Amino acid sequence: MGKRKNQSPGHKGDNKKKRILISSEENTPVKATIPKIKKESSWLDIDDEDIIDVKREVDMELSEDEYLDDDSFCKRSSESDSEDGDEEPEDGVSLDGLEAEDEDDLMKDPVIITDTTYQEDNDDEDEGESGDERSHGPNKCCSNSKADSTLTDIKALEQKLFKDNGFFECQCPLSEPPVNWVKMPFSQKLDSVTEGQNAFEWMIKGMSVSDFLTQMYGKKCVHIKRSNQYYYESFFSTDSFMKMLDNNTCEFGKNINFSTYVDGVCKTPNGKGRVTSSDAKKALKSKMSIQCINPQSFNQNIWYLCDILQEYFQCFVGANNHIAPSGSSGFSSHRDEIDGFILQLGGRTFWKVWAPSDADSMFPIYPSENFNESQMKSRKPVFSGWLNEGDLLYLPRGYIYQAKPDDTHQSHHVTITVARQHTYIDMYRKIVPTVIETMASNFPLFRQNIPVNFMSQFGVADVNESDENAIKKNVANLITTASTTFGILCKDYIDSAFDQMGKDYMIQALPPKLTKSEKKHSVFNEKEAGIAPFVLTLKSEIRLIRRHTQRLLFDPHGGSYIIHRMNNPRTFDSLLEQTICVPNDFCSLYEEIARVYPEYVTAEKVLSIAQVSKQSGLAFIQNLYNHGLILIIEKF
CATH class of the missing domain: 2.60.120.650 (Cupin)
Structure with missing residues (x-):
C-alpha cells in the first residue's frame, strides 16, 4: 500500500512519503505495491556479473528519480559499466584515507547485508584442504570476497564501538x-x-x-x-x-x-x-x-x-x-x-x-x-x-x-x-515477517520449488554426494535476488516498523501524570467533578495534551486510528491497547493539530487548513477531547 498523500494545502512543498504498512497480527496476509525486479535474462542463466535493476511503480507515489536519489545503490548506468563490472579509479586519485571514510560512512548509514553471486571454488585450494580444515558454516556457494569484505567492515565497526567502552x-x-x-x-x-x-x-x-x-x-x-x-x-x-x-x-x-x-x-x-x-x-x-x-x-x-x-x-x-x-x-x-x-x-x-x-x-x-x-x-x-x-x-x-x-x-x-x-534488532523483528509475506505474495519467482535431490548437494555436514556447480550457481543467484529484494523492502518498511515500535511503547508506557493545569484545561476536570464533558465550539483554542501521549497509525487494510496511553495502568496487570478510530478524511486534521503543537490553535482555523467540514470535523475534535488528548486554553 502506498503512503497516503498529505492533503494539507499548507504543506504542498513537503516531500511526499510512501506509506507502507506492517500488520501487527500474526499470519495476516499483506497486499502491497512493491518494487518490481527487472531481470535481464532468465534467472537460470544469470551471469555472475549481472546486476539487478530496480524500478519503482507509479502508485508508490514517489517518482523514479526521487527514489533513486534516496536509494542510489539500486541505480544502474549502462554507460559507466566496465567489462569487468567494476569501474577503476582514475590515475592520480589518492586512495589514502578512504578506508577511514568508508568506516565513517558505514557508521552513519549501516547497510543491509545481502548475499552476492556465486563464485566457483578454486580446485587447487580444495585439493590441499584436509577434512579437519573444512568449513562447517554456511555453504560456500553463498559467499565471496565482496560479502566477506562487508562482514569484515561490520566487525571493524563493532571493534570501534568496543574501544569506546570504558x-x-x-x-x-x-x-x-x-x-x-x-x-x-x-x-x-x-x-x-x-x-x-x-x-x-x-x-x-x-x-x-x-x-x-x-x-x-x-x-x-x-x-x-x-x-x-x-x-x-x-x-x-x-x-x-x-x-x-x-x-x-x-x-x-x-x-x-x-x-x-x-x-x-x-x-x-x-x-x-x-x-x-x-x-x-x-x-x-x-x-x-x-x-x-x-x-x-x-x-x-x-x-x-x-x-x-x-x-x-x-x-x-x-x-x-x-x-x-x-x-x-x-x-x-x-x-x-x-x-x-x-x-x-x-x-x-x-x-x-x-x-x-x-x-x-x-x-x-x-x-x-x-x-x-x-x-x-x-x-x-x-x-x-x-x-x-x-x-x-x-x-x-x-x-x-x-x-x-x-x-x-x-x-x-x-x-x-x-x-x-x-534496539534495532527489536525493530527488525517488526519488519521481517511482513517483508517475507510480501515477497511470497508478490513474487512468484520465490515461490518456486527448491531443486530435486537438494540434500545431495547442500548442507552443513560434509556428506554431499554430488557437486553440480550449475545448480548451485542458479540457487546462489536466486538467493542473491531474494536478498536484494528483501533489503529493498526493508528500507521501504522502515517508517512502518518505527510505528510498530511506537505502538508497543503506547501499550507498555506509564500513563501521564497530569499537572493541575492539564487537569483544569482537559476533560479530566469534568470527570473529577462528575459532569458532562465541555462542548467545544469553533472558537475554542486547542492543542494536544502531550507530544508523545498518542500516535496516529495505519493498518494494512486501509484503516487509521490513534493509539494513546491516557488510561494505561501503572502496574503490569493489564496491558491493553487504548485506541480511537480515525476516519481517513480526518487524518490530515489530526496531523495539523499535531503539527502546531505546543501552540494553541482555534478549531475553526485547523478545520480550514485541513479542509474538513466544520460540523464533522468539530465532532472529531470533541471526541479527542472526550478521551483526554486535547487541552482547551479557556472554557467559556
Missing part, C-alpha cells in the same frame, strides 16, 4: 536546593519533549545532555560525583518507601523481594501475600536487602519522573529501588538488558563495574544469570569505588556490576531504567 568520572561542584516535587518542577507548559529533556538534565547534572548522548550513552560507565549530598534527598527517602508499603498493596515476588547474598550464593527468602513496613523493618534488622521492582506504580515522585522522561526517550521508563542494611553482603554480580541510572538517595555503596569483555558481549538483549566470584576473579573492573549520597552512576546495557553497602550506614538507591527491548 569509564568516565566527573565532579559536580554545584550546590542546589532539593527539588520541590509537589510542584512538578519540570512541567512548564512547554513542549513535553523539552520538559523531558529538562528532567534528564537535572538527573545527570554535572554533564551536559549533548555530551552524554554523543560520548557516553550506551558506551561508557559514568560516575557523577556531587558535593551536594542532599541533591536527591526530596525524591524518595526510606521513610517514603515505608509509607508506600503501608498505603498500597505491594506483594512478595510481584512487587517486593527480600534477598541475602552469602558465600557467593543469592537467596530470596520471601514471604507470601502483602508486604508491610513492619515486614520490611524486620528484614533489614536480619541483614536482608529489600528490592521493589516497580516503585513507579506506587510513588508519585517516581511516577512523575519516569513519565516525563518517557516523552524524551520515547520508550518505557521504569524504576526499581534497593535498600541494603549496613554490613550486609549486597548482591551478586550480573548484567541487565537495560540502561540504568542509579541515584544514590541515602548512605553509600561500594560498586564494582566491568565493561564487556569483547565486542560480542556488547548490547545484550537478555539479562544474565548471576556470575560467581571465580568467573570475575581474572577480570579487571573499569570502576571500583564508592557511590556516595547525591551521586549518580550510569550503567550501559551489558556492563556487569556488583554492589556492597557500607559497614556502618544503610544504603538506599533508585535505578531509573530505559531502553528495554528498544
Whole structure:
C-alpha cells in the first residue's frame, strides 16, 4: 500500500512519503505495491556479473528519480559499466584515507547485508584442504570476497564501538536546593519533549545532555560525583518507601523481594501475600536487602519522573529501588538488558563495574544469570569505588556490576531504567515477517520449488554426494535476488516498523501524570467533578495534551486510528491497547493539530487548513477531547 498523500494545502512543498504498512497480527496476509525486479535474462542463466535493476511503480507515489536519489545503490548506468563490472579509479586519485571514510560512512548509514553471486571454488585450494580444515558454516556457494569484505567492515565497526567502552568520572561542584516535587518542577507548559529533556538534565547534572548522548550513552560507565549530598534527598527517602508499603498493596515476588547474598550464593527468602513496613523493618534488622521492582506504580515522585522522561526517550521508563542494611553482603554480580541510572538517595555503596569483555558481549538483549566470584576473579573492573549520597552512576546495557553497602550506614538507591527491548534488532523483528509475506505474495519467482535431490548437494555436514556447480550457481543467484529484494523492502518498511515500535511503547508506557493545569484545561476536570464533558465550539483554542501521549497509525487494510496511553495502568496487570478510530478524511486534521503543537490553535482555523467540514470535523475534535488528548486554553 502506498503512503497516503498529505492533503494539507499548507504543506504542498513537503516531500511526499510512501506509506507502507506492517500488520501487527500474526499470519495476516499483506497486499502491497512493491518494487518490481527487472531481470535481464532468465534467472537460470544469470551471469555472475549481472546486476539487478530496480524500478519503482507509479502508485508508490514517489517518482523514479526521487527514489533513486534516496536509494542510489539500486541505480544502474549502462554507460559507466566496465567489462569487468567494476569501474577503476582514475590515475592520480589518492586512495589514502578512504578506508577511514568508508568506516565513517558505514557508521552513519549501516547497510543491509545481502548475499552476492556465486563464485566457483578454486580446485587447487580444495585439493590441499584436509577434512579437519573444512568449513562447517554456511555453504560456500553463498559467499565471496565482496560479502566477506562487508562482514569484515561490520566487525571493524563493532571493534570501534568496543574501544569506546570504558569509564568516565566527573565532579559536580554545584550546590542546589532539593527539588520541590509537589510542584512538578519540570512541567512548564512547554513542549513535553523539552520538559523531558529538562528532567534528564537535572538527573545527570554535572554533564551536559549533548555530551552524554554523543560520548557516553550506551558506551561508557559514568560516575557523577556531587558535593551536594542532599541533591536527591526530596525524591524518595526510606521513610517514603515505608509509607508506600503501608498505603498500597505491594506483594512478595510481584512487587517486593527480600534477598541475602552469602558465600557467593543469592537467596530470596520471601514471604507470601502483602508486604508491610513492619515486614520490611524486620528484614533489614536480619541483614536482608529489600528490592521493589516497580516503585513507579506506587510513588508519585517516581511516577512523575519516569513519565516525563518517557516523552524524551520515547520508550518505557521504569524504576526499581534497593535498600541494603549496613554490613550486609549486597548482591551478586550480573548484567541487565537495560540502561540504568542509579541515584544514590541515602548512605553509600561500594560498586564494582566491568565493561564487556569483547565486542560480542556488547548490547545484550537478555539479562544474565548471576556470575560467581571465580568467573570475575581474572577480570579487571573499569570502576571500583564508592557511590556516595547525591551521586549518580550510569550503567550501559551489558556492563556487569556488583554492589556492597557500607559497614556502618544503610544504603538506599533508585535505578531509573530505559531502553528495554528498544534496539534495532527489536525493530527488525517488526519488519521481517511482513517483508517475507510480501515477497511470497508478490513474487512468484520465490515461490518456486527448491531443486530435486537438494540434500545431495547442500548442507552443513560434509556428506554431499554430488557437486553440480550449475545448480548451485542458479540457487546462489536466486538467493542473491531474494536478498536484494528483501533489503529493498526493508528500507521501504522502515517508517512502518518505527510505528510498530511506537505502538508497543503506547501499550507498555506509564500513563501521564497530569499537572493541575492539564487537569483544569482537559476533560479530566469534568470527570473529577462528575459532569458532562465541555462542548467545544469553533472558537475554542486547542492543542494536544502531550507530544508523545498518542500516535496516529495505519493498518494494512486501509484503516487509521490513534493509539494513546491516557488510561494505561501503572502496574503490569493489564496491558491493553487504548485506541480511537480515525476516519481517513480526518487524518490530515489530526496531523495539523499535531503539527502546531505546543501552540494553541482555534478549531475553526485547523478545520480550514485541513479542509474538513466544520460540523464533522468539530465532532472529531470533541471526541479527542472526550478521551483526554486535547487541552482547551479557556472554557467559556
